[in-house]
Amino acid sequence: MQYQSQAVAKPYFIAALAMFAGQIIFGLIMGLQYVIGDFLFPEIPFNVARMVHTNLLIVWLLFGFMGAAYYLVPEESETELFSPKLAMALFWIFLVAGVLTIVGYLAVPYATLAKITGNDILPTMGREFLEQPTITKIGIVIVALGFLFNILMTVLKGRKTVITSVLLIGLGGLAVFFLFSFYNPDNLVLDKYFWWWTVHLWVEGVWELILGSILAFVLIKVTGVDREVIEKWLYVIIAMTLITGIIGTGHHYFWIGTPEYWQVLGSIFSALEPIPFFMMAVFAFNMVNRRRREHPNKVATLWALGTAVMSFLGAGVWGFMHTLAPVNYYTHGTQLTAAHAHMAFYGAYVMIVLCMISYAMPMMRGRAANSAKAQVVEMWGFWLMTISIVLITLFLTGAGILQVYMQRMGDAPMSFMVVQDKITLFYWLREAAGVVFLIGLITYFASFFVGGDEAASA
Amino acid sequence: MSENFTKSMARNMFYGGAVFFFLLFVGLTFDTMRELPKRDHRENITPEVAQGKLLWEENDCIGCHTLLGEGAYFAPELGNVYTRFGKNKQAIMAFIKSRPVDGIEGRRSMPQFNFSDEQLNDIAEFLKWTSEINSAGWPPNIQG
Numbered sequence: 188m189q190y191q192s193q194a195v196a197k198p199y200f201i202a203a204l205a206m207f208a209g210q211i212i213f214g215l216i217m218g219l220q221y222v223i224g225d226f227l228f229p230e231i232p233f234n235v236a237r238m239v240h241t242n243l244l245i246v247w248l249l250f251g252f253m254g255a256a257y258y259l260v261p262e263e264s265e266t267e268l269f270s271p272k273l274a275m276a277l278f279w280i281f282l283v284a285g286v287l288t289i290v291g292y293l294a295v296p297y298a299t300l301a302k303i304t305g306n307d308i309l310p311t312m313g314r315e316f317l318e319q320p321t322i323t324k325i326g327i328v329i330v331a332l333g334f335l336f337n338i339l340m341t342v343l344k345g346r347k348t349v350i351t352s353v354l355l356i357g358l359g360g361l362a363v364f365f366l367f368s369f370y371n372p373d374n375l376v377l378d379k380y381f382w383w384w385t386v387h388l389w390v391e392g393v394w395e396l397i398l399g400s401i402l403a404f405v406l407i408k409v410t411g412v413d414r415e416v417i418e419k420w421l422y423v424i425i426a427m428t429l430i431t432g433i434i435g436t437g438h439h440y441f442w443i444g445t446p447e448y449w450q451v452l453g454s455i456f457s458a459l460e461p462i463p464f465f466m467m468a469v470f471a472f473n474m475v476n477r478r479r480r481e482h483p484n485k486v487a488t489l490w491a492l493g494t495a496v497m498s499f500l501g502a503g504v505w506g507f508m509h510t511l512a513p514v515n516y517y518t519h520g521t522q523l524t525a526a527h528a529h530m531a532f533y534g535a536y537v538m539i540v541l542c543m544i545s546y547a548m549p550m551m552r553g554r555a556a557n558s559a560k561a562q563v564v565e566m567w568g569f570w571l572m573t574i575s576i577v578l579i580t581l582f583l584t585g586a587g588i589l590q591v592y593m594q595r596m597g598d599a600p601m602s603f604m605v606v607q608d609k610i611t612l613f614y615w616l617r618e619a620a621g622v623v624f625l626i627g628l629i630t631y632f633a634s635f636f637v638g639g640d641e642a643a644s645a
Numbered sequence: 646m647s648e649n650f651t652k653s654m655a656r657n658m659f660y661g662g663a664v665f666f667f668l669l670f671v672g673l674t675f676d677t678m679r680e681l682p683k684r685d686h687r688e689n690i691t692p693e694v695a696q697g698k699l700l701w702e703e704n705d706c707i708g709c710h711t712l713l714g715e716g717a718y719f720a721p722e723l724g725n726v727y728t729r730f731g732k733n734k735q736a737i738m739a740f741i742k743s744r745p746v747d748g749i750e751g752r753r754s755m756p757q758f759n760f761s762d763e764q765l766n767d768i769a770e771f772l773k774w775t776s777e778i779n780s781a782g783w784p785p786n787i788q789g
Contacts, residue, residue, distance in 0.1 A: 380677070433670045
């Protein structure tokens with residue numbers, strides 16, 4: 188660790204990992220509710236478990252991005268963070284707001300939470316992924332602005348690099364597009380149209396900029412490849428991301444009341460969306476092959492390669508599979524969507540945050556890398572979680588194909604619930620794979636406590 | 646990557662591409678906004694429909710159901726539930742009203758929300774209006 192203030196990243200990473208554990212536990216609860224319908228009913232209905240699962244994911248990834256930025260920006264800018272105090276204050280505000288929101292979901296019925304938090308004054312709740320009470324949303328905006336200010340001031344007083352510029356554009360976009368979550372008209376079509384300006388332009392837009400810049404940073408560190416080369420790749424990758432991904436939003440505008448020309452535009456541009464992910468995979472392997480140093484942190488390199496491959500598979504391949512309008516006509520809103528979402532989020536965003544944590548945590552604990560023993564345990568965690576997510580994706584894909592066939596095709600389509608009963612086997616297999624994920628996560632956590640001979644100190 | 650392709654070319658491609666395609670997206674959005682009134686029949690959004698949407702949101706219905714294919718995949722699609730229930734508002738209201746408080750042994754069940762008759766009517770009106778949105782022929786059949 189070159190700058191004292193980089194240490195503020197540590198609590199961000201710890202909070203992120205704690206919430207990650209919560210996300211997985213609620214994922215397992217939901218998975219069980221898929222096969223044992225009345226599990227925990229009516230105490231924790233499925234929709235509540237799902238809110239906790241998805242909202243924890245979003246919040247812990249945000250914690251991860253912020254931690255990554257606090258670690259990366261001082262080092263890139265070659266200066267101390269503008270205000271470590273502000274960073275710590277925002278940490279506690281965000282943590283308390285996040286925990287209170289989750290407790291709110293679990294402690295009272297959602298309608299009561301809406302009433303207590305005054306949703307009627309400015310209704311923003313009850314839309315997928317944006318279930319947070321309006322007051323929490325305002326809190327997120329305040330935290331995001333304070334965070335951006337802190338990062339921007341740091342960048343301004345120090346060295347400017349491509350990585351920090353791209354990161355800032357990504358984080359700025361994250362804050363700006365979140366503002367659309369406050370727009371919730373009575374007209375459902377308008378509501379849905381602009382809901383995607385937050386959701387799609389986040390995960391298939393500006394978040395990919397954040398992903399790219401963190402990956403570029405880690406690759407510079409672990410491979411020692413010339414910055415000029417890596418920065419050029421970064422620009423081309425994120426250029427392709429936005430060139431394909433912005434109009435690619437159109438793949439959400441096929442069946443929600445929007446004009447038919449979106450079927451053409453959305454199909455063409457989203458069919459191109461795998462390109463930047465493919466380039467990212469080529470880029471990561473290329474840089475590692477051309478490495479000029481043997482960094483002792485092998486497992487951070489593994490995460491970097493892992494995120495490049497898995498995001499290509501999950502976001503690229505599994506996204507492409509159902510993005511063409513004539514295919515999506517049958518697959519829209521089925522288990523195929525869930526299959527894609529699981530692998531894409533894990534590959535692109537979970538793995539990049541874990542990659543950054545893997546690289547930065549040992550540094551913050553005063554060593555260049557963990558002991559070989561600890562790294563091996565972490566690699567076990569990597570493989571268990573990654574193989575598990577591949578299996579989850581395959582089982583949900585199987586469920587989805589059968590669902591589409593039985594419910595949407597043929598002469599005698601069956602009703603939703605009848606079909607769900609018929610594909611129960613796949614949901615059991617998915618749940619079993621989910622248990623493997625939890626074992627992988629526990630193994631991953633255990634790696635933080637494995638001692639052994641320490642590698643060279645930082 | 647080729648040496649002839651310089652970093653500044655890559656940078657220009659990024660900034661140029663981002664600005665161009667975002668402006669194109671904004672332009673397409675303006676056009677969509679002009680087209681939408683013909684497709685969403687917003688003249689039919691009564692206070693009941695609006696109230697129904699608020700109830701839909703404040704009970705997190707999207708956490709189990711899909712609506713026009715978006716949401717959770719735990720319970721049936723509701724964008725066309727009005728047609729699936731034979732264009733019968735009463736049937737929708739009766740279904741929601743009759744959910745058992747403690748669920749159904751071993752099976753997925755919708756919670757009992759204790760809605761008033763007026764609220765049930767608002768929700769049904771919202772689902773009726775939603776079923777009349779021109780969704781380009783989706784879903785493929787009545788099962789949603």
